[in-house]
Amino acid sequence: MFKKETKIISNRFKEINNLKKFGSYIDRKVYSKSGEFVGKVYDLLFKKDIFSGIMVKGKKDIFIGKEFFRGESEKTIMLKIEPVVNLIGKRVFDSTGKKVGIVREIKRKANSNNYTDLVVKKSIYKRSFTVPKKDIEVAKKNIILKKEYK
C-alpha cells in the first residue's frame, strides 16, 4: 500500500526508476526463435561489470549470451536463435519414415550455435553413429533425414 522510499547513494545516478532490475530476470521464461520453450532463467552472469548472459534451466542447463536476445517483456525473453542443444533427445527419422534413433550428442564448432554432426543412437544395445548436417532435411520438433538410412 505504501511504497518505501529508496535512499540513493551514488555519484552517477540521481534517479533509479529508469534503471533495470536484474532480479526481474530471474524465473523469466525463455523462448527460442520459433517460440519453443527453452527454460527459465535461474542466474545472470557478468564479466567484470558487464552483463554477459543468462543461465537457463530447461531440459539442459544452458548459458545464453546476451547477443542472442531478440526482445524481452516483463515475463519472457525471446531469442534470435534455435539453441542447438535443444536437439538432444529428439527423434530421428529417415526419408522413408523409419526411426533411425535419438540424438544423444551434438558436435559443434567451439561454443557456437552451429553443429557439424549429430550423434544418434537407436537403442542401448546398438552403437551410436554420426549423422552429418548435410544429410539433415529438417531439424525442428524432430529430425527428418534427406536419405534412407540402413
Add this chain to the structure above:
Amino acid sequence: MAHKKTKAKIITSDDILGKETVDPEGSILGVITKVHINKKDLKVTGITIDMGLLKPDLFVGAKYLRHLGSDVVLLKKVPHDKYRGLKVLTEGGELIGKVKDIIVDKKRIKAFVISTKKVWDGHYHVAYKDIKEIGESIILKQGHKMKKKKK
C-alpha cells in the same frame, strides 16, 4: 520372383493403423485410426489421424501422404489444423492469446483468429503478413495489426 516383387510393394491396414504421423516440420500430429478406401476403384483415399483428446480428428487425403514408413507415416504438407491452440506471442515475448481458428482462402492461410487472455475481450483477426514466425508458437511482427472480430 514376380510374386515377391508385388509382395514388397503391398502393405496391409495393420501396417498403417496405430502408426504416428509426422509432418514436414518433424512434428508428430497423432496416431492413424482409420484408412479410407474408395468403394468403386478400391483405392486408398486418405487416413484419419487422432490428434488427442482436446483436438478433433483430422482427415488427410492420400495425395498428401509422402511415405508410409515402417515406423511413421510422413506427410507432404503441414495441416493448417496443427496451428489451432498454439500460443501467440509478440516479438518481445508478450503472450497475446491462443489461435482459435484459421481463415483459409484457396488452400492458403489468410488470417488467424486469436482468443485473448481475457475471455470477455473477444476474438481478434491477425493477417498472415503480420506473422514473423510459426513454430512451437506464433510470433507476430513488430507493429502488427489486430482487428477485432465482428459478432
